[in-house]
Amino acid sequence: MNQFHTPMTACKCAQYKKMIGYKLVLSADVSFVLLTKVFMETRVANRLANGEIKDIPHEGDTHPLPVNNGPNTLHGGISGWDKKHWQGPVKTYLGDGSESLLYSYHSPHLDEQFPGALDVTVRYTIKDEKQDGTDVSVLVIEYTAQLSEDSPEGWAVVSMTNHSYFHIGDKTTIEGTQVTITNNTNIETNEVDIPTGKFKQFPGIESGKPFDLGPEEPDIDHGFALTTDVANVPLDTRSLEESTCIKFYHPSTGINLVVSSTEPAFQL
Structure with missing residues (x-):
């Protein structure tokens, strides 16, 4: 489960446009954004090495997958879940005054x-809160996936994530965005971006110290771990306490964006 927090005073009418092949959310008015369905959900949060699933459910088993990123399978293949037609939205008003939209x-x-056949849902909930004396708007994204009754297999590989780009500045690039990460523990990868199983400190970034993004640099695109005790991370993390992953601020708009999650890692 992921949460995005932004001060209500910074909200303005949302727009979106396609730039450099990606859809960017250009403001904090999430109710408009949800109705336009610009959020992109992916089956796999990153890459599967050599375009295959190995040793599941038995050691030595191999299941080939479509290759779409060098030798690897990225985000669930060539026609991933972000390109599928989702049912919904089903709109629900909650007792605390918030509202949610459910896609399946x-x-x-x-x-x-x-x-394996799966029934998956993504619920977007919008709510207003007061945090440290400041009124903020919160977008909660909650993912669920379970084996369908018609699944011929008793297992499936899934690691859902959201892959939208939130642009909080007033220009056509992310230049000038100030970024602060809470944990500089980098998930080490090899030359084709597959995790090695090791962790290290990412060079040039300090935990808790803001740095600025330029129009193209720094080009990070790496995973960071909120915990290295991966053996004790449950399959369903929704009952865990949220951890702050990263904070963004842009001086030209005054917009703050804080991302928190119950998941053990995030990507910058």
Whole structure:
């Protein structure tokens, strides 16, 4: 479960446009954004090495997948969940005054060659809170996935994430955005961006110390761990306490954006 926090006073009418092949959320008015369905959900949060699932459910088993990023499978294949038609939204008003939109998708067995049929949902909840004396708008994204009754397999590989780009400045690039990460523990990867199983400190960035983004540099695109005790991370993390992952601020708009999650890692 992920949360995005931004001061209500910074909200303005949302727009979105496509730039450099990606859809960017250009403001904090999330109610408009949800209705335009610009959020992109992916089945796999990053890459699967060599375009295959190995040693599941038995050691020595291999399941080939479509390759779409060098030798690897990225975000669930060529026609991933971000390109599928999701049912919804189903709108719900909650007792605390917040409202949510629920989208659902049935992923059939061998969808992009992934074994196992899944019923997946993504719920977006918008609510207003007071944090440290400041009124903020909060967007909560909650993901669920479970094996369908018609699944011929009793297992499936899934690691859902959101892949939207939140642009809080007033220009066409992210230049001038100030970034602060809470934990500089980098998930080490090899030359084709597959995790090695090791952790290290990312060079040039300090935990808790802001740095500025330029129009193209620094080009980080790396994963950071909120915990290295991965063996004790449960499959369903929604009951865990949220941890602040990263903070953004842009001086030209005065918009602050804080991202927190119950998941053990985040990508910058």
